[in-house]
Amino acid sequence: MSAFVRLSSRAIKVLRVAALALIVAVACVRVARTWTVFSATADEPQHIAAGIEWWGGTDVVQHEPWRTVNPPLARIAVGLGPHLAGTRSTPFLRDMLYTGPGYARNLMLSRPGILPFLALAIVLTWLLARRAYGETTVQTRLHQAYFRRDVLFVYSNQCCVCELKVRPLLQGAHIVPDSEAVGAPVVQNGLSLCSLHHAAYDPSTIRIKADYTVAVENEWIEAGDGFARASLSEFDGRRIHLPSDATHHPNPDFLNERFRR
């Protein structure tokens, strides 16, 4: 039995949300720390002005209007703070940030408007990355390490087919893949196989029957291929090397399930 502790799916979800929230918080703080450093960027006053015009409900558009070129939501968001502080659009754009509470305060009030979009971008990137790379990679690698250790131990560190004892070349092979519900990472669902026989087992070039004998798919083996005969055909019909403790033997139900495929 594996000795590792498996987190519940609920605990993993909570940790995942907490990690995402931490990333968003750190990003927002780091961005906010620049607000007192940088003056307005080239077109920032224009975006703020468009937002202020929208909040003011004016039909007289003085600056590049929010309803044309740029996506409006961010402009509306950055216009809210200055609008509430009493800043209004001016005939000349260069004057606007200096009205109401003044230049620095207007910038400080407008810039939080972009944070929801930063948070949204981070969350969407997170979701896309999870979809692209899979969410179980780390868990799988962790339990694979324990699974390999346990399986190799009960098989006395040798391949159950050829009895190779070179540990770096030995792997813990799942009988029923761990991607399936019944494919638990337990030794009864495992086989200690060398790299060659594991690679042959996965596509069923060799199979292990429920009576623990090997069945070799000879279709791929050419008559003159001496190495293939010695490393594969040679074991056809032979019984595999089993763990000394019968409770660690492969479960015949798992072998049957795998053999039928």
Ligand SMILES: [Zn+2]
């Ligand atoms: Zn082997």
